Amino acid sequence: MLLKKLTEASGVSGNEKEVRNIILDEIQDFVDDIKVDRLGNIIAYKKGKDNPKKLMITAHMDEVGLMITDIDDMGLLKFTTVGGIDKRILVSKPVLIGDNKVLGVIGAKPIHLQKREEWQNALEIEQLYIDIGVNNKTEGEKLVSIGDYVIFNSQYVEFGDKLVKAKALDNRVGCSLLIELIKEIEDIGFYGVFTVMEEVGLVGAGPVAYTVEPDLSIILEGTLCYDIPKLDSHLIPTHLNKGPAISLMDRTTLFDMEFRKRITKIAEENHIPYQYRKSSMGGNDSGKIHTTKEGSVTATISVPCRNIHSPTSVMSKQDYENTYKLLKTILLEYEKGEL
Amino acid sequence: MDIKELLEALCNTNSISGDEYRLEEIIMPVFKEFTDDIVVDKLGNIIALKKGYNNKGNIKVMLAAHMDEIGLMVKHIEENGFIRFTSIGGIDPRTILGQEVIVHGKENLFGVIGSKPPHLQEKDEIDRAIKIEDMTIDVGFTKEQLMNLITIGDTISIRRDFKTLQGNRITARALDDKAGVAAMYECIKELSRLQHEPDVYFVSTVQEEVGVRGAFTSAYGINPHIGIAIDVGFGATPELSKTDTLEMGKGPGITIGGNIHPGLRKKLVDVAKDYNIPFQYEIAPGPTGTDGRAIQITREGIPTLCLSIPLRYMHTSVEVVDILDIKNTAKLLAFFITTITNTNLEGLLCY
Numbered sequence: 001m002l003l004k005k006l007t008e009a010s011g012v013s014g015n016e017k018e019v020r021n022i023i024l025d026e027i028q029d030f031v032d033d034i035k036v037d038r039l040g041n042i043i044a045y046k047k048g049k050d051n052p053k054k055l056m057i058t059a060h061m062d063e064v065g066l067m068i069t070d071i072d073d074m075g076l077l078k079f080t081t082v083g084g085i086d087k088r089i090l091v092s093k094p095v096l097i098g099d100n101k102v103l104g105v106i107g108a109k110p111i112h113l114q115k116r117e118e119w120q121n122a123l124e125i126e127q128l129y130i131d132i133g134v135n136n137k138t139e140g141e142k143l144v145s146i147g148d149y150v151i152f153n154s155q156y157v158e159f160g161d162k163l164v165k166a167k168a169l170d171n172r173v174g175c176s177l178l179i180e181l182i183k184e185i186e187d188i189g190f191y192g193v194f195t196v197m198e199e200v201g202l203v204g205a206g207p208v209a210y211t212v213e214p215d216l217s218i219i220l221e222g223t224l225c226y227d228i229p230k231l232d233s234h235l236i237p238t239h240l241n242k243g244p245a246i247s248l249m250d251r252t253t254l255f256d257m258e259f260r261k262r263i264t265k266i267a268e269e270n271h272i273p274y275q276y277r278k279s280s281m282g283g284n285d286s287g288k289i290h291t292t293k294e295g296s297v298t299a300t301i302s303v304p305c306r307n308i309h310s311p312t313s314v315m316s317k318q319d320y321e322n323t324y325k326l327l328k329t330i331l332l333e334y335e336k337g338e339l
Numbered sequence: 340m341d342i343k344e345l346l347e348a349l350c351n352t353n354s355i356s357g358d359e360y361r362l363e364e365i366i367m368p369v370f371k372e373f374t375d376d377i378v379v380d381k382l383g384n385i386i387a388l389k390k391g392y393n394n395k396g397n398i399k400v401m402l403a404a405h406m407d408e409i410g411l412m413v414k415h416i417e418e419n420g421f422i423r424f425t426s427i428g429g430i431d432p433r434t435i436l437g438q439e440v441i442v443h444g445k446e447n448l449f450g451v452i453g454s455k456p457p458h459l460q461e462k463d464e465i466d467r468a469i470k471i472e473d474m475t476i477d478v479g480f481t482k483e484q485l486m487n488l489i490t491i492g493d494t495i496s497i498r499r500d501f502k503t504l505q506g507n508r509i510t511a512r513a514l515d516d517k518a519g520v521a522a523m524y525e526c527i528k529e530l531s532r533l534q535h536e537p538d539v540y541f542v543s544t545v546q547e548e549v550g551v552r553g554a555f556t557s558a559y560g561i562n563p564h565i566g567i568a569i570d571v572g573f574g575a576t577p578e579l580s581k582t583d584t585l586e587m588g589k590g591p592g593i594t595i596g597g598n599i600h601p602g603l604r605k606k607l608v609d610v611a612k613d614y615n616i617p618f619q620y621e622i623a624p625g626p627t628g629t630d631g632r633a634i635q636i637t638r639e640g641i642p643t644l645c646l647s648i649p650l651r652y653m654h655t656s657v658e659v660v661d662i663l664d665i666k667n668t669a670k671l672l673a674f675f676i677t678t679i680t681n682t683n684l685e686g687l688l689c690y
Binding site: 072074076084085086087088089091092093094102103104105106107108109110111112113114119120121122123127129131132133134135139143154157159160161162163165224225226227228229230237279281282306307308309310311312314 | 417418419421429430431432433434435436437438439448449450451452453454455456457458459460465466467468469475477478479480481484499502503504505506508509510573575576577578579583587588628651652653654655656657659
């Protein structure tokens with residue numbers, strides 16, 4: 001299954017090779033032109049009838065993770081974070097290190113030996129380390145190198161009422177949607193782009209926009225969902241199962257109002273549920289894309305993901321299906337020249 | 340059965356204190372092969388008896404390793420189906436954020452303990468640990484859908500598969516104290532090849548994590564001459580002081596202190612030295628936090644020993660032990676038992 005394959009693959013920012021290869025493999029027979037640029041972005045093109053506006057659909061393929069910074073005398077591995085990770089979710093988790101995916105665990109001091117005030121404070125990254133079961137530095141160095149990337153060891157699981165748990169749903173869900181579109185859509189010309197290093201500062205998106213020069217861009221994302229009980233509704237960025245989330249603004253973009261309204265109108269006309277992403281926090285590739293060269297118009301459509309940036313992100317298959325439906329409908333409007 | 344295979348089966352089966360019954364079908368058959376009698380007592384302790392040879396004075400040794408584990412319990416179901424919960428046993432709330440769980444309702448339900456996206460956190464939030472009462476479990480169903488599936492009081496365990504690390508190290512949830520149960524199993528296998536006088540009771544105890552309760556009732560029932568608790572000890576890591584810890588892979592810790600009978604302890608050390616079994620010392624001046632504490636003060640008092648298998652990251656879901664330490668614990672126990680006879684017991688227990 002595509003989303004399972006994508007979420008279980010390794011692709012921490014700057015090390016997207018494994019996930020990139022999966023994507024290339026999936027789409028190469030369905031595009032008319034494809035290249036991997038100098039930064040590792042995938043730029044694919046599907047031919048269609050002439051359209052005055054050039055459309056680009058993007059999804060970043062990297063995920064947040066860790067990187068090994070040192071191996072101590074006991075053979076324990078010190079690390080740093082790559083991208084925005086809440087240090088509090090790291091404790092007591094299994095991880096996979098490097099290309100060989102060596103299994104390790106991030107342990108914690110036994111509660112029995114802690115003073116009461118200790119467990120009221122979060123553990124700092126500097127206090128944590130990864131244990132792979134070796135006795136010393138020499139044994140450790142045979143298996144792990146400084147600079148190795150680390151991913152969460154978390155499998156794709158379907159549970160509850162059509163929900164999915166996985167790591168890296170941000171943004172393999174976007175990758176999966178875009179791959180499916182590329183495979184299914186025929187005779188509509190658009191650029192399908194998979195970017196690198198979004199999580200460490202929208203690195204791949206600028207050069208991609210520079211190359212493609214889009215008029216319109218749709219950025220696909222897995223976005224914040226925090227719909228816990230007793231939270232005022234204006235504080236809830238998105239809800240699960242309420243459909244694709246259309247971005248209003250975030251830290252990097254004030255989304256084009258015309259384009260956004262066109263998209264919500266398409267959703268309404270086709271009875272596809274949607275919601276607004278009601279948070280101005282976070283940011284995505286749009287920040288770079290809409291300000292590259294002379295500038296262009298962008299929109300972000302996202303699948304809401306609970307527990308984003310953690311090993312146990314959760315999304316709804318229903319939201320996924322509705323997002324896909326909306327995207328397809330948007331493409332049909334684009335073909336008619338009505339976008 | 341191979342010790343690692345058994346340990347995997349034990350660790351992959353949930354047995355939160357008070358809800359340990361699932362382990363019966365794993366522990367009973369494997370011990371049955373070597374025992375004369377195996378029973379489950381009123382609290383749920385599994386007691387396997389291996390009779391001694393020529394045991395004229397009917398001397399009895401009791402081994403105890405607890406089979407229960409720490410966990411969580413359903414406290415409330417929110418309107419949107421999220422579950423509020425409390426803890427059973429000593430849990431550091433910091434170790435359960437972002438975990439996958441299994442809610443043991445009418446059927447086992449998968450869920451996750453949610454976290455707030457880093458993007459929405461206030462600056463000072465990130466340095467505070469999140470309290471258990473502020474966490475929720477998402478099982479992906481609405482409250483209505485859950486009405487027939489989950490009830491208040493259902494137990495919840497962290498979902499974690501048993502895995503092999505490098506060398507002889509393994510990682511799993513609840514190796515505390517399933518490693519001890521595995522050591523008892525290895526010991527009974529060892530004893531089946533040796534001759535021993537004492538009747539040996541192998542007790543997989545319940546409810547240790549909430550107050551060593553199973554050990555009290557089983558020790559009362561068996562009324563042994565010697566009680567030996569097999570539990571886990573703190574494995575050495577950089578943040579812990581050397582004096583508090585045991586080194587990994589260097590053999591079981593033999594406890595010294597008030598909980599321990601000095602004569603028996605000396606004998607245990609002699610046996611380890613005679614048979615070249617590696618061991619370390621663990622210092623506990625007062626009562627230990629193990630079944631040994633209960634056994635010692637049962638009835639008119641029972642001479643007690645404690646053996647600790649070194650274990651890192653105790654009470655997290657990624658505990659680590661070295662299989663070699665479990666095997667050496669078992670070997671030491673078996674040889675120690677063979678040296679206890681109807682003739683020398685009284686002398687050993689004499690102050």
